[in-house]
């Protein structure tokens with residue numbers, strides 16, 4: 517099964533500007549995209565997914581990213597959930613949860629906490645036995661900035677398992693007693709993705725909600741999940757750059773100042789050249805990372821960090837360049853380049869900020885990783 521980008525375009529239509537203004541994507545659009553397998557394209561066909569390889573899944577992510585970074589953000593968290601189930605779930609968990617995630621149910625992912633952002637080893641959320649003679653577990657903690665939590669049926673919670681030090685990744689229904697979802701008001705960008713505080717107050721889950729039974733090293737759990745997220749965000753940045761390049765070139769060809777199209781002014785042409793260069797660099801670094809990923813290369817995780825770092829930096833700069841080219845025409849809230857300008861900044865913060873990515877890359881280069 518391949519995902520039909522024309523069907524995605526039809527479902528999205530001219531929604532993104534209005535979604536951004538409203539801070540919401542219609543949930544039925546998300547469910548339809550989910551049921552097409554479009555939100556987690558790498559899930560294999562035997563689990564109901566499209567079975568895309570890293571490159572095809574990445575190009576699809578870039579396509580969605582060019583349309584709407586909020587939608588791409590929801591796609592990224594759904595993809596992280598699916599990738600984590602594939603990596604850590606047992607046979608039955610894969611069958612059940614991948615079926616849900618390609619069948620129209622929506623997931624979000626909770627790593628961050630008030631005291632644990634860049635340093636996820638500071639997580640305090642716990643998944644511990646209920647101690648009432650049942651096999652049930654109780655999940656307690658507070659997660660911050662959880663993308664898409666208002667839409668999600670499930671939250672993939674990362675936390676400590678029992679008394680630690682091992683970790684757990686547990687799929688918790690968002691309508692379970694003890695789950696509170698509170699949207700963050702007025703985020704700078706990716707507004708329609710929604711970002712939420714999620715409080716988990718002794719939420720009771722069955723033992724089989726914990727992927728692979730729990731007790732895995734916490735850092736292995738979140739590094740694996742973040743690697744998928746980094747690839748997805750990087751491809752989303754390629755989409756931002758493609759949308760900005762298309763808008764800037766169209767405007768520069770048609771807008772006339774001084775009796776000629778502004779593209780003929782060399783300083784504007786330089787902006788176009790820089791945007792084009794950014795799009796090409798981001799695409800190439802993502803293709804390289806996708807290839808390493810598909811081949812199971814030893815440095816696949818670090819190439820994902822590299823791709824996210826390079827693509828996010830170029831997307832932030834490229835979106836600002838596009839606003840510069842369009843000037844006042846791109847300076848209204850719903851415009852594709854003004855959305856890109858706000859949305860791109862988030863890409864330098866998430867899945868490892870620029871600084872954290874640089875530290876990882878430096879350690880890799882120094883051989884001290």
Ligand SMILES: Cc1cc2nc3c(=O)[nH]c(=O)nc-3n(C[C@H](O)[C@H](O)[C@H](O)COP(=O)(O)OP(=O)(O)OC[C@H]3O[C@@H](n4cnc5c(N)ncnc54)[C@H](O)[C@@H]3O)c2cc1C
Nearest residue numbers: 625626627628633634661662663862865866867869871872
């Ligand atoms: C739009 C958006 C969507 C998000 N979605 C999700 C989500 O779905 N799920 C989720 O769990 N979280 C999500 N997050 C949270 C995100 O992962 C964190 O914001 C990110 O990890 C950074 O953490 P922080 O904001 O607490 O910043 P901090 O960790 O407090 O960092 C603040 C600054 O200090 C720098 N810094 C920190 N430590 C170091 C260091 N050791 N060396 C050098 N510099 C350092 C950082 O780079 C940053 O510049 C989202 C955030 C945003 C903005």
